[in-house]
Amino acid sequence: MNKGAPLDGGTPGRSLGEGQRGVSTGIPRVGAGECHVWFAEAVGAVRVPGLLELLDDRELARHDAFAREQDRALYLTAHALAREVVAEQLGMGPREVRFVLECRHCDRPEPHGKPGLAGSPLELSLSHSGSRVAVALSLAGPVGVDLEEIAAGDRAAELAPAVLSTAERAALERLPEAERAAGFTRYWARKEAVLKATGDGLMVEPARLTVSAPEEPAALLAWDDRKEPHLPVRLQDVDPGTGYRAAVAVLGAECTVVRHDAAYGGDGTLYRPRPQ
Numbered sequence: 140m141n142k143g144a145p146l147d148g149g150t151p152g153r154s155l156g157e158g159q160r161g162v163s164t165g166i167p168r169v170g171a172g173e174c175h176v177w178f179a180e181a182v183g184a185v186r187v188p189g190l191l192e193l194l195d196d197r198e199l200a201r202h203d204a205f206a207r208e209q210d211r212a213l214y215l216t217a218h219a220l221a222r223e224v225v226a227e228q229l230g231m232g233p234r235e236v237r238f239v240l241e242c243r244h245c246d247r248p249e250p251h252g253k254p255g256l257a258g259s260p261l262e263l264s265l266s267h268s269g270s271r272v273a274v275a276l277s278l279a280g281p282v283g284v285d286l287e288e289i290a291a292g293d294r295a296a297e298l299a300p301a302v303l304s305t306a307e308r309a310a311l312e313r314l315p316e317a318e319r320a321a322g323f324t325r326y327w328a329r330k331e332a333v334l335k336a337t338g339d340g341l342m343v344e345p346a347r348l349t350v351s352a353p354e355e356p357a358a359l360l361a362w363d364d365r366k367e368p369h370l371p372v373r374l375q376d377v378d379p380g381t382g383y384r385a386a387v388a389v390l391g392a393e394c395t396v397v398r399h400d401a402a403y404g405g406d407g408t409l410y411r412p413r414p415q
């Protein structure tokens with residue numbers, strides 16, 4: 140692997156395996172009260188074989204179990220990117236990062252559920268959809284990120300009853316027809332971001348949550364029958380690129396969201412494209 144120059148707006152970044160304490164990678168550090176969200180196009184092991192070296196045995200087994208090449212690429216890119224950006228924060232190599240998974244709904248023995256980092260205040264969340272991935276890191280509180288490719292119109296109409304509350308369905312109906320699929324996807328990303336931040340995932344029906352209308356600033360407005368005490372939910376839309384919608388939710392204090400793009404070169408070097 141080539142050793143790249145520090146990441147700096149379009150210059151090559153480090154290559155795989157670097158990131159030990161003292162090596163400058165150019166990956167920005169997450170500050171107190173910040174949440175950083177990274178987006179990247181998925182690359183598969185055929186194009187970037189070295190990325191597989193970053194995964195642990197459990198991740199490799201999950202990667203290999205996907206039947207579709209595109210699903211393998213999404214999983215590989217999300218987990219490699221998560222390892223690289225987390226490693227920079229913790230001052231270690233990407234292979235040394237230890238993810239823990241926590242499910243608050245069942246005792247199934249195999250690890251599953253919300254990903255975290257043992258013994259660190261850093262919180263993380265992953266998402267993949269279409270051909271893109273998102274990784275969120277937070278020092279402001281538990282985080283959930285959701286990235287969704289804009290649904291086809293008929294799929295959005297089919298899913299709406301299970302995903303949207305009555306008030307949201309009425310608001311969606313009021314949008315011009317051409318805007319409804321994107322509007323539905325905006326709702327869906329906002330709700331799933333909240334449910335990933337809490338760790339509930341889809342064990343809680345998204346229709347129990349009411350979020351603000353797609354054209355309004357993101358906010359969680361209501362959550363039917365939510366029993367236990369809970370932290371305030373800070374919800375924001377993040378721009379994931381054309382054809383997608385994304386949102387990030389952080390539980391707790393106000394937080395500043397910082398957005399980044401990443402791209403992998405064929406040699407496994409991580410690049411950060413220049414801002415447009």
Ligand SMILES: CC(C)(COP(=O)(O)OP(=O)(O)OC[C@H]1O[C@@H](n2cnc3c(N)ncnc32)[C@H](O)[C@@H]1OP(=O)(O)O)[C@@H](O)C(=O)NCCC(=O)NCCS
Nearest residue numbers: 242244245252253254265266267285335338339340341342
């Ligand atoms: C987690 C969930 C919300 C993901 O939704 P999705 O739109 O299909 O997928 P996304 O790409 O946005 O997110 C997937 C990521 O969410 C994370 N995740 C999984 N469970 C999670 C949870 N309970 N809370 C937060 N994040 C979770 C994982 O990192 C996963 O990435 P990975 O598969 O690469 O490891 C949804 O699949 C779910 O709720 N699954 C669990 C339901 C279930 O089967 N429960 C039974 C066992 S308790």
